[in-house]
Amino acid sequence: MSNKNIGIKDVAVAAGVSVTTVSHVLNEVSYARVSPETRDKVRTIAGQLGYGPNRLAQALRTQRTGMLGLVSEDIATTPHAGRIILGAEEAAKARGYNLMIINTSGSASLESRQADVEALLERRVDGILYATMYHRNVELPANLGSVPSVLVDSVAIGGNITAVVPDEEGGARAAVGALLEAGHTRVGFINNTDDVPATRQRLQAFRSTLTEAGLDGGAAPIESDVSEVQGGYEAARRILGREDPPTGLFCYNDRMAMGAYRAAAELGLTIPADLSVVGFDDQGLIAANLHPGLTTVALPHYEMGAWATEHLIDAVEGKTDLTLMALHPTILSCPLVRRDSVTAPRL
Amino acid sequence: MSNKNIGIKDVAVAAGVSVTTVSHVLNEVSYARVSPETRDKVRTIAGQLGYGPNRLAQALRTQRTGMLGLVSEDIATTPHAGRIILGAEEAAKARGYNLMIINTSGSASLESRQADVEALLERRVDGILYATMYHRNVELPANLGSVPSVLVDSVAIGGNITAVVPDEEGGARAAVGALLEAGHTRVGFINNTDDVPATRQRLQAFRSTLTEAGLDGGAAPIESDVSEVQGGYEAARRILGREDPPTGLFCYNDRMAMGAYRAAAELGLTIPADLSVVGFDDQGLIAANLHPGLTTVALPHYEMGAWATEHLIDAVEGKTDLTLMALHPTILSCPLVRRDSVTAPRL
DNA sequence: GGACGTGGGAGACGGATGAGCAACAAGAAC
DNA sequence: GTTCTTGTTGCTCATCCGTCTCCCACGTCC
Secondary structure (H helix, E strand, C coil), X not given: CCCCCCCXXXXXXXXCCCHHHHHHHHHCCCCCCCCHHHHHHHHHHHHHHCCCCCHHHHHHHHCCCCEEEEEEECCCCCHHHHHHHHHHHHHHXXXXXXXXXXXXXXXXXXXXXXXXXXXXXXXXXXXXXXEEEEEEEECCCHHHHHCCEEEEEEEECXXXXXXXXXXXXXXXXXXXXXHHHCCCCCEEEEEECCCCHHHHHHHHHHHHHHHHCCCCHHHCCEEEECCCHHHHHHHHHHHHHCCCCCCEEEECCHHHHHHHHXXXXXXXXXXXXXXXXXXXXXXXXXXXXXXXXXXXXXXXXXXXHHHHHHHHHHHHCCCCCHHHHCCCCEEECCCEECCCCCCCCCC | CCCCCCCHHHHHHHHCCCHHHHHHXXXXXXXXXXXXXXXXXXXXXXXXXXXXCCHHXXXXXXXXXXXXXXXXXXXXXXXXXXXXXXXXXXXXXXXXXXXXXXXXXXXXXHHHHHHHHHHHHXXXXXEEEEEEEEEEEECCCHHHHHCCEEEEEEEECXXXXXXXXXXXXXXXXXXXXXXXXXXXXXXXXXXXXXXXXXXXXHHHHHHXXXXXXXXXXXXXXXXEECCCHHHHHHHHHHHHXXXXXXXXXXXXXXXXXXXXXXXXXXXXXXXXXXXXXXXXXXXXXXXXXXXXXXXXXXXXXXXXXXXXXHHHHHHHCCCCCHHHHCCCCXXXXXXXXXXXXXXXXXX
């Protein structure tokens, strides 16, 4: 266990060498000429004393803190933020960086978010990760530009900042594909009413996947509602109440799918025998716990956090030029997670 | 927007005073004697230049970083961690502190966790919050003691560290009380099989609340299983399959309650008309989204995070002596959240 | 010549780093 | 064989990073 009152000076004295030499040895400075014996001695003594460098002093001198700022929206509201944080934290730890986290509200004013970034800058973080709660276009505080930054799960309005987002379209195609593959020809979509990229892209992918399969995507049943359980329930009631109702349902997210489960139960429909359902998000608490388990599409939050961190660190260390990547957001795939809510339709 | 290349020296030059004076003014040093005019000038210039102090240099000099370390178990696995983080972050921000977060695994070795703490210590955090995923007894890395520390949602084995935990007993009493109040006399408990404080304390509270109400707590129906949806389902099947089954069910957590919902549905029992259910945890995604909404007991994760941070900062600033509080863990109440799963039993 | 009223100088915090210096060996010049 | 040159090895000195803070300096007015 290290004693934090030990400085490099103490190691130097104990080893009978200068501070410079200790620094050279411990940092393995390439041009330093120190005999193997001295190196050993320094290292041994440093170990015995439990010396660890004062990262503050180090940072002050080297202009590198080894800290990354992460401003995340609504950390506690969704489990998504947790996965982003985890991905970022593990990637950072693997490369010797640490994360400084600031929470902000999705509805916070630009000034407030600017103040958050400012706090990070005062601490001289090497770079900043800016994570939003869901995939959308966001207006960023201007001071974000003063250090390398990466956007997670959103694209900047006027976008000239490197961003990483989920492959909404590919995910939706996989979801619809799972239903088609099982033999469904009457496939419906329960969509969200918010005007966000996910809504538009999933809808478009839904339509074109059907069309490409020889069905009429333009005429497929679609109901929209607020993207919560209740909205899903109501939209499902509507869509299942149509004449010639769909036998396969693609839901905007797992919460809406949960509502669809209830609607189906009330209508005497068994899942998956009478109705196959596919969700989106793979929210652990819902998807795996519904009965039957919900087949859904996973959002790559962990991966986005990790990807963003990796590339941010590359930029900090001069191994990458972020401005080159800023032209188009990077898209990470959304894998289908198969459970038990999809099967062949009744004849 | 502040330019981070501006130092106190630049402000001094621009204002035509010494660095000392700028420091005096900006920090409002009590014993400093500076004329109001000079003060104004310094402040104005600092504002114009967008000066912000370099917190690293400040910290190096004052031996205070204004950073708190938070090591949290399994950030992404449960939403609980998010709430703790949020509580801590907001409390910290309110007092000018920032949070440095490290994730660890609940099953991580003592060495690995010690390394995590070490990383925080090297960064000279002023104090450390150590948060576990659920209420349990935990063996702590020894180096935790080198700075003020507070344990969140757990108690140290050999406990001489200030800790804050939920009031399991009070929560369970409130849950059972809600059922009794509605008129139930046959009340059952679906418990967890893990040997953690929550399991024991909720069981004990369940029994004594019944006994105090004139019922036979010792003979009340209890079934235990793993604390997941499936376990809850199976335990509920067992308990509802008994002769003279309970009309009111207290479940160890919301996930088990979710399983009980399914068991009830399969048995043709309507909630709450035929069966009243109370959960524990108030997991947003489950409790509010089940149908009918689940009456449950909320765990004070946000509050624990905030409480711990408040008191940690007090200790760091010398306003509190943590060792005095270390004798007994602080207990935060678990409020009952009433929804629609409890009503009077059928006659 | 004290007592203000104003303000500045010079470390110190802990570590990184370019320049410099002593000691010694090998080769060159005589 | 001795002395001088040149190079290498091994390590140290002096600074600097940006801020705080103790202590001192100066002018002025009684």
